[in-house]
Amino acid sequence: MASIPLLLMGCGGVGRQLLRHVISCRPLHSQQGVRLRVVGVCDSKSMVAISDVLTSEFRDDFLLQLCEIKSNGSSLLDLTKTGECQVYSGEEIGRKVIDVATALRSSSGLALIDCSASSETIGLLSQVINLDGCVVLANKKPLTSPLEYYDKLVSQPRRLRHESTVGAGLPVIATINRMLSSGDPINRIIGSLSGTLGYVMSEVEGGRPFSEVVTSAKKLGFTEPDPRDDLSGMDVARKALILARLLGHRIELDSIKVESLYPEKMGPANMPLDEFLAKGLPLLDEAIQKRIESAVSNGNVLRYVCLIEESRCGVGLQEVSKDSALGRLQGSDNVVEIYSRCYSKQPLVIQGAGAGNDTTAVGVLADILDIQDIFRHSPSAA
Numbered sequence: 425m426a427s428i429p430l431l432l433m434g435c436g437g438v439g440r441q442l443l444r445h446v447i448s449c450r451p452l453h454s455q456q457g458v459r460l461r462v463v464g465v466c467d468s469k470s471m472v473a474i475s476d477v478l479t480s481e482f483r484d485d486f487l488l489q490l491c492e493i494k495s496n497g498s499s500l501l502d503l504t505k506t507g508e509c510q511v512y513s514g515e516e517i518g519r520k521v522i523d524v525a526t527a528l529r530s531s532s533g534l535a536l537i538d539c540s541a542s543s544e545t546i547g548l549l550s551q552v553i554n555l556d557g558c559v560v561l562a563n564k565k566p567l568t569s570p571l572e573y574y575d576k577l578v579s580q581p582r583r584l585r586h587e588s589t590v591g592a593g594l595p596v597i598a599t600i601n602r603m604l605s606s607g608d609p610i611n612r613i614i615g616s617l618s619g620t621l622g623y624v625m626s627e628v629e630g631g632r633p634f635s636e637v638v639t640s641a642k643k644l645g646f647t648e649p650d651p652r653d654d655l656s657g658m659d660v661a662r663k664a665l666i667l668a669r670l671l672g673h674r675i676e677l678d679s680i681k682v683e684s685l686y687p688e689k690m691g692p693a694n695m696p697l698d699e700f701l702a703k704g705l706p707l708l709d710e711a712i713q714k715r716i717e718s719a720v721s722n723g724n725v726l727r728y729v730c731l732i733e734e735s736r737c738g739v740g741l742q743e744v745s746k747d748s749a750l751g752r753l754q755g756s757d758n759v760v761e762i763y764s765r766c767y768s769k770q771p772l773v774i775q776g777a778g779a780g781n782d783t784t785a786v787g788v789l790a791d792i793l794d795i796q797d798i799f800r801h802s803p804s805a806a
């Protein structure tokens with residue numbers, strides 16, 4: 425039996441869906457000889473942890489209650505009433521995560537799952553790797569931090585999985601890793617890597633106002649916590665950087681050319697999110713619609729494209745033919761075309777839903793199961 429102790433950072437849309445999946449897959453995992461033991465969960469302010477991380481785990485009804493509390497916008501602190509957990513806040517959180525990883529080091533090791541959208545988790549993630557733990561990421565920010573930190577995080581590739589950082593549940597990272605490790609060098613990747621921007625382009629093409637479509641994309645769980653991360657192109661740039669670094673490009677985020685769909689005066693430094701959603705977005709409707717109509721009048725469509733080729737890496741809007749793989753995309757689907765020595769004339773193509781809490785959580789869960797052997801071979805795994 426592989427017993428994997430999980431500590432989840434971030435219990436928003438993706439994190440909660442992951443907890444629900446862990447619970448609903450119990451019978452399947454039991455057949456496979458795997459037990460996922462949730463020993464701690466944290467959000468931006470608090471952390472709940474089980475008192476004995478070596479042998480205990482949160483009960484499923486406690487985890488479902490946690491999901492409900494967070495869905496209602498309440499605080500994890502409300503769970504103290506149950507008497508089932510210890511609660512930590514502020515700087516205690518980081519210390520407790522390291523305590524848990526240290527306590528588990530000589531038995532199975534900890535699996536730290538980052539479903540936050542924070543740029544501040546990188547230090548903890550690297551420390552957990554150093555404590556012989558594993559890290560699974562939906563959060564792209566740790567992998568797009570400066571190379572100095574990135575190198576530490578990826579120093580033990582067997583202990584790191586991050587499939588959901590690019591294309592949500594689509595097998596983009598695994599495919600690229602398989603190609604590279606089998607000596608099939610990749611020379612070009614072109615694709616549409618934003619579920620939000622894909623959905624926005626195809627829905628506005630169909631006649632809906634841009635502001636209304638962005639609001640729906642947020643409700644559907646496609647956008648980042650602040651949709652300006654998507655609309656600025658930065659979320660796609662992060663995915664491009666993750667792929668470029670996998671290909672061996674030693675580049676930083678600020679070297680990627682990015683095209684934003686809103687002006688700087690509407691950016692997070694100048695406008696609160698609520699104001700952007702209520703007042704900023706509608707001001708963009710006309711300009712985006714005109715751009716899309718102009719593409720359509722040329723017999724084309726507009727897509728937000730990511731290109732990585734030789735030393736070039738850029739993301740931005742492009743007019744593409746309606747009949748191309750990019751042009752045929754609809755809704756939140758992503759497409760990634762990979763050109764390599766083996767796939768030189770016709771690319772290897774990966775396509776499907778590229779955003780959404782469900783598909784992303786499934787990708788994270790698959791990553792956790794992918795590292796089960798590390799836990800199976802530990803001295804405590806019976």
Ligand SMILES: NC(=O)C1=CN([C@@H]2O[C@H](COP(=O)(O)OP(=O)(O)OC[C@H]3O[C@@H](n4cnc5c(N)ncnc54)[C@H](OP(=O)(O)O)[C@@H]3O)[C@@H](O)[C@H]2O)C=CC1
Nearest residue numbers: 434435436437438467468540541542562563649779780784
């Ligand atoms: N949705 C999607 O389709 C996809 C999402 N992702 C990635 O998954 C991640 C989560 O997205 P989503 O669930 O939609 O985002 P949400 O905003 O719904 O949830 C984010 C969660 O992270 C918590 N959080 C914030 N800062 C920290 C921190 N420093 N430590 C621990 N927890 C923290 C938040 O706390 P609080 O509740 O207190 O605000 C919240 O619970 C993002 O990085 C996103 O890029 C990746 C692929 C696809």
Ligand SMILES: N[C@@H](CC=O)C(=O)O
Nearest residue numbers: 618619620646647648
């Ligand atoms: N906000 C992202 C979610 C997945 O990474 C997107 O829209 O693609």
